[in-house]
Amino acid sequence: MTTTTSAAVVESAGAGFHLSEVELADPRPDEVLVRMVAAGICHTDLGVAAGGLPFPLPGVLGHEGAGVVEAVGSAVTRVSPGDHVLLSFTSCGRCANCRDGHPAYCAAWLPLNLLGGARADGSPTVTRDGAALGGHFFGQSSFARHALADERSLVKLPADAPLDLLAPLGCGVQTGAGAVWNVLQPRPGASLVVTGAGAVGLSAVMAARLTPATRIIAVDRVPARLELARELGATHTVDTTTADLAEAIGEITGGQGADGVVETTGNVGVAGAAVGVLAARGTAVLVGAPPFGSSIPVDVNFMLPGRKVVGLTLGDSETESLIPVLAELVAAGRLPIDRLIRHYKFEEIESAVGDIVSGATIKPVLRF
Template structure:
């Protein structure tokens, strides 16, 4: 069996840095695509797994906001051909009730296929090193690698002139923030949208809200430079996080928020946000704290028709949403490039450092 040798960023154990290492990729199976990476976004989920916070098998190769050019395709692949520019997103089985219903982010096998398994659905590895199995198949792609072996269901075809380094974050962070607003909140004329946390996901939600008839868009963060950027991207109000968050949100929204997106993963912030909802308002939970985290809610406060909805990856049907997002980026109506700082692939640890330190909102690695 022929294999492909390539260079990838490997996390050796929980808490270890990303180090470049030579790995071997399996031959593409019938429903797999070999992609030469051009760019890959770095996301908090990558850092959470690298820290050992999730039970993904390490040593392993992460990366789930890949963009590149198709090198080879499996025998049953119809979606793309060699030479196509593609964006990589999460994978799904395609056959369970939620997949068939157009909600692949809620696939029955989502967790093992994307986040926890490290192998294909049948248990076989996609990545080895010196004959030993590595954790791979991360979101169906493991794109922190010069070559990636990708599920066909993770691949979205783009235009031949698509600027891949600008579009890489669409696969996870951007579609998550956008989907929270468009797919769940669906703001009506005059609604208010509050975004808790002005990182890549939160600022994507702000940009998405600016493309709706919501008239009040509030961004909350503790970093003032991010609030300045939120204003430039469409926020009508900004709040520096601190005490009395509930009261300050209610004041900015004229009595309570119609819709709210929680991206921080901080349960205190989530609780303050739910308390700040108007009657019949909806809070969307996007930020993921450690497994097992709980939040207390005021039950009587919920009886005014408030809704709290959990969200994975924007509840997007990727083949439909991602090409639209790419088109909006091309038109200048979704300026995701304002969030991006580019780094050479070899400088992945510097990108991690800058992202953790808050100086970079969305690092994109260039291959």
Template sequence: MSITTRAAVVESGGAPFTLADVQLDEPGPHEAVVRMVATGLCHTDLGVASGGLPFPLPGVLGHEGAGVVEAVGPAVTGVAPGDHVVLSFTSCGECRNCHGGHPAYCATWLPLNLIGGRRADGTSTINRDGTPLGGHFFGQSSFAEWALVDERSLVKVDPEVPLTSVAPLGCGVQTGVGAVWNVLKPTTGSTLVVLGAGAVGLSAVMAAALTSATRIVAVDRIGERLSLARDLGATHTVDAGTADLAEALAEITDGQGADGVVETTGNVGVLRQGVDALAARGTLVVVGAPPFGTEVALDVNGLLGGKRIVGLTLGDAETQSFIPALVRLVKDGRLPLHRLISTYPFAEIDQAVRDMGAGKAIKPVLTF
């Protein structure tokens, strides 16, 4: 059953998203057809659309999907037609890290999710008038009314929770929350600093507020985001546009430095300031991704006090257990994700992109 569906296609690097009819391939044994209800828009989508990553264009992006399963391949066991699902990244399921509960560090993560544009066997999931398009983005390519999704991207969720309210869990929210819970694991009395109060940073603030950390510092240049960070649990905020970050953090931490820092901006100057602001034995989590090949200079002697710098993909989360827990927290009102979301009809994807770029929308969610 080849399905024709409307998708947002990026024709070439830097081109806008344009709606077009495309054809989905027949679902393979470990794939499902999902009718999309909502899809979050993430900076990774914009980075690929700009031509900043070697993803094959023209192509269909989208990797924070949520929808209803319509059909499943013969080998799919985890979901059935009618199930509500949040879509996340895919992985091989066979390598050491997948077996060890760290699928975000799958041996084939990059080609399967970010730059391959095809299934692991090289076949295409999406075509337009017989010409293959870049697809299989995070195993989902969910900027479309229907998506052909890898089984390992599918996470079955509580059908009572509106899918529009949980679509961003698949990438941005999972990343920010996982940085705090899975890597920093703050102990009682910890000081956490979040650099950048976008969707990922504010997710980290919400996650920190659910721990016993006593100081949670949000840093940004946009005043509205800093006041939202306070609403979501930040105990302190720093406007990096007006304050000297090093001085402000020294004052907030009584000169001790931060036990944990989450760097979401992708700016290497900010990353360096974060490392310098760490306490002895403190950890900085690198989440923000600058262009491939970017390097950062560090003060080596400054690291010898036991500082740790840890890179992070997708919160180092095991999605099948992590995402349903986050859905439960959203349902119970303990993870107030709705404060980050602005909804747009799918046809207004370009407006959503503009609003995100201008800082007007923290987490745009496209609705179908």
């Protein structure tokens, strides 16, 4: 028996989000029906809604969900009805990268999460009046009062966990934290640069504060964001409307450059400049996603002293290991993501989208 629920449907590219009644399929053996409590809004949702990626529309997006389990498939073992859960990305669990603890690099990641709009076998999880809608977004499609999620998308949380605070852990926060902890792994005394003081960049700043890095340099064009970055752990800030990035980083690091860079803006000019401030043996992590086909120039001779440029998806996280740790740090006040969040009613999703686009809100979180 299908579940009828209300969802924020994107009817066509650029049409925005509009509430509509939809039907969710019954859970298959490896699926879970979740009553949504909260869902964060991410720039990836907005890019897909605008038509920037070939996701099938009309469709239901949302990939930072949190809620309560209502029903489980016959083969589900991670969770039971009544459990509080956070929803993140899905993966096949069988390929070499999944078996090696890197599910964000699953061989089937793109069709399962970002582009397919359906289960791996092509069957829909969301329909309306008998017609298939794009769904299964990041294994969840959580811009709805209920979501049918892959078991591998779920992480169980304590029953008293504040779901409307923790929802962004599923994407933005774990991406920023994972860039620092899983990739850069800064040594004592390291200098780190974070370009872009949005939700991912500020999460990277907070994560860096929990490492032995001694210089954490936030880069942005908005003074209020830079001030917040300082409050969250940045030791230095660079406003690129008034300062040259290379000169500023050189001055802060005594001419050595940055041991690590987390580039979150997706701007190819910023990305190229960020790579250019690397110290010998430094690593730049590219997180922000520009349009497909984008490239940045790389001076091969500049790279020869051990410099590296790596891409990153979702913090290279193993969600069942990382997300509970992030939740504990939030509860202990050591990862104050509440400073990034503004809450909206589900019915106010268009207002929330407008505020993230304008920069008025860093991380909107919908409450159902």
